Amino acid sequence: MxxxxxxxxxxxxxxxxxxxxxxxxxxxxxxxxxxxxxxxxxxxxxxxxxxxxxxxxxxxxxxxxxxxxxxxxxxxxxxxxxxxxxxxxxxxxxxxxxxxxxxxxxxxxxxxxxxxxxxNKEEWSVKAFCNKQKIIENIVVLSQNVADIEAQIKASSPGKAYILKKKKSDILGKEINSIYNTISKHLFTCMNELPDEYRLNALSTEKLSEEDDDMIINAAFLLRKESVDTFITCTESLIIEHENIGLSLEVTGPWPPYSFINLLN
Amino acid sequence: MQENLYDVNKEITILDVLDRVLTKGVVITGDIVISVADIDLIYLGLRVLLSSVETMEKRRAVN
Incomplete structure (x- = not known):
């Protein structure tokens, strides 16, 4: 040209x-x-x-x-x-x-x-995912409601156990959503100790991989440069801490501060 | 993949980039800008591209 x-x-x-x-x-x-x-x-x-x-x-x-x-x-x-x-x-x-x-x-x-x-600030992106299969495997530990039904199933006759199993199946989706809410609030609170600002973005409901994962946080954080290493260490600790829900975090940056331009709006 | 972009555990996909450079930032009135309608078309078109990327690279490290 x-x-x-x-x-x-x-x-x-x-x-x-x-x-x-x-x-x-x-x-x-x-x-x-x-x-x-x-x-x-x-x-x-x-x-x-x-x-x-x-x-x-x-x-x-x-x-x-x-x-x-x-x-x-x-x-x-x-x-x-x-x-x-x-x-x-x-x-x-x-x-x-x-x-x-x-x-x-x-x-x-x-x-x-x-x-x-x-x-002296950087924008970092964090997307958090829970593995639904892993949560179902550990549902008795994660949900008191399901644990209670499980206990009743064990103590029940086959007929009553059948009905209780159906009840358990019916509440499973609601319980998983409740777990997602609890976990995402906890994760966000932990991660938001260091940043100056945050923006919550829409959660993607599309399946982007073959893994049975659901996005529970899609956020951007504005961090002072000296806090970045500590922030990343914090996210790594969270992954280990939440192994029983198959937590994975996509942490990327530093991005240009697109999410924190507060002018002309 | 951006050489200068610190990436903890994943590849930066075109969708990650577009989410920022198209839909956020200063509300600019350039002489020519990409309209909201055009942005929607880009995302629709990218469904195919996204699928093909999926088969070529692992998007997320399993932790």
Whole structure:
């Protein structure tokens, strides 16, 4: 693609200082535009990809989307290594430097306040899963209601035991949900001791793997950098502590602080 | 996989990335932005991609 055809401005993030990224490969096209004491990390992109009409087509091109979304995150990640950032959403385009300057300039004070607040902090994601099969295996220990029915079954005639088993089967789903609620509150309380802020995201109900797991927490935490190691150690302890429910945690980060940009909302 | 992204126990999937870079963050009025309707279409389209990723990589470490 001829560089001359790249007329649109793609913005990755803004920072308070101009990042020095010369040593990083793959950022040749990236440059920084100073706007009212802020630096916008931008590159020129082609209308073939990012015009209003063409981007709609590109979004259904999965390999293109995968490559460019990851590139968006990669570039912001590189800048995050040296500066606090306010990340922009994927595919935010300005038609000219003047247009970009107008927008960033209008909100410069809000951006600066947010950048100062986010300094020395990182966003971490935690998704917690329980293994339903494991919970059923240990249900007598985990649910007093089921334990009581089990005791009655053992002491009952075959006929009455049959009815009680059906009753047990009927309440099982409700009991598992109750266990999920109890465990998720406990996990969240433990994990939320260190972070400055948190955001709870919607739980995914889709089966993303063959394992019989249910998501019980989907959260983002804003942590001071010096607290990150302790936070991760805490999550590891929780996994060991909750072996009987097959707890697994997906802990990922540091993400650009997408969940904690509290401006312009 | 992001080299700079510390990953405790899993691969970063495209869905993980999209959940952040499309739906959160500053409410921006760029000259061109991806609309909410387009975002919905992306997620619908990704069902196929997600399935194929599932068969290639283990998404989560068993603890």
């Amino acid at each position: 001829n560089v001359d055809h790249k007329k649109l401005l793609y913005i990755f993030c803004v920072t308070l200082e101009e990042p020095s990224l010369q040593s990083h490969p793959g950022c040749d096209e990236l440059f920084f535009l100073e706007i009212d004491g802020l630096y916008a990390a931008i590159k020129y992109v082609s209308e073939d990809d990012y015009s209003e009409v063409n981007i709609k087509k590109r979004l259904s091109d999965e390999p293109w989307l995968d490559e460019n979304v990851r590139e968006h995150l990669r570039v912001i990640g590189l800048i995050m290594q040296v500066n606090t950032v306010i990340p922009f959403n994927f595919g935010t385009i300005y038609k000219s430097k003047e247009s970009l300057k107008k927008f960033v300039g209008a909100y410069a004070n809000d951006f600066k306040k947010a950048l100062l607040y986010l300094e």
